Amino acid sequence: MKLPVNRNSSVLALAMVLALGAGLGGTSAIAAGERKAPMPDVMGPEGDYPVTIGDPFTVDGVTYTPADTLNYDAVGKALAMGADETGPARISGAHRTLPVPSYVEVTALDSGRTIVVRIDRRGPMSGNGLLALSPMAWAQLGLAASGSAPVRVRRVNPPEPERALLRTGQAAPQRMDTPPGLLAALRRKLGLEPPVGDLPVTIRPADVVPGSAAKPVTAPPAVKPVLTPEPKPATKPPAKPAPAPVAAVQPEPRPKPTPAPAPTLAPTLAPTQATRPASARFFVQIGAFAQRGNAEAAARKAGGSIVQSGTLWRVRSGPFSAGDEAERGLAKARAAGYAGARIVRD
Template structure:
């Protein structure tokens, strides 16, 4: 009887994970780099009649719905997530298709185990991404290979540096790929400029200009002709003055100065100094590590040139980050 009771107890324990929203695989809880190895794939499984086969897809990039992950009793708060096919553990950048905000997430379990969600996010990840309290939200999930310092932050329950926001043009393309309409807030922006552009054509200011030209011939006797000629010259001089709005161009560069090219992170200062000399960067100490980066740059061509320079120097893992 005792043996039978033990068998029943074991059977019950094995059945419970299958009904959970996410299933945690046997990944060792290690805080160092060894915590990311070995990588586990697992066997194919079925969710709502669909078979999912885990695979080590390096260039994984998909759009879908993010759902909130259930909170485990006594589990530490971390920025992690669940995916049905990516290796465990692995790292992805999750982008909100509503705001363009992007965060780094560590995939350490299988899920969601029900519904049509693409990825399940922990409460901490959900909050960092700025998602609403709804049941789901449209996102992009892209697999990445972050440097060890960022991996260590996620393994210890901390957040990695914030990524650069996704441009609106790319967001619109990703939303169309998912079959979503553009946010309602974008419509008035395109409507108002059209109305403003149409209104200047029938401006009443151009109508009085024509009648003013008619009385001019009657005043030709007192020789007012030279007076009418300088008048247009003054109008021609006035327009160049408003050309000063060009002074507004430096404003974006000041705001965009928060972007840097992260070249790498090193445990030994001598290696970091060598990388800084080679790639034209500077050193920043973070705990026991030395981070090498260049900048600040603008978010446009200047930052891209800095990234190209770092990669040309042999640092293929260089990336643009925002402080």
């Protein structure tokens, strides 16, 4: 028995088959296009792993041995990389010995501006630069278009939100500018003459002391008139009025030498002692703890004091009156095992 054929159903089934075939064809074309496109970089926390140390290598006759140095802190020259060397626009840098990737604070010693940079390659592979910076990092640091600049490089461990910004090519929040006293100490460490505008306040009175001390030294010319009148009374012994002028001349020179040797250094030293307390605004932030017991243990170990800030207990040492003293306090905290310690301004 032959069943009746529904032509409408056949047409509908044929249309569904054709539509399904078109859909499959379109899907394969998209997939093929995706296979040809480059894979994007990993932007999550896993993008910082694995960490590569690497083998020793030689640049211009000098052998460099990469190492995972947590408390790395050095001064030197930063070199500018070309856009063709960095690839995608990023706040990145190249270093010869630090792990890849790792994060550092870079401070321009000419201005004190400080930024966070992600080290993602080895370099520089020529010259005597401490590190090389991408064009975006160079611009954020406020340096000239090209060439080299004196910098401080300090390894840090920024929070994950800042790491994520740097991994995606964005800039992390700029750090507080380095205080003039610490900046001058870093420039002296590099062998640079500190600019006049960045001289610490305690240096200016020292410059005034020699000048003020030199003025009393010029007092001997005032003694010369004392020597000239002495021969005159000697040439007039017969005249009785002559001894009276001699007695009048002798008392005059005696008061003049007394103000000359008067200690003018004491007033000049007073300003230096008065200005030091005004600059005692530096502290070493050793760490922040949720438990007071942990904060007390850190304070005993690093020689600091405890300050409660909300739900946290902060441990810090200081105050320090100058950048050099703060640097020594920072070195002491890091030697005690607190690599994340840093200098703050109260």
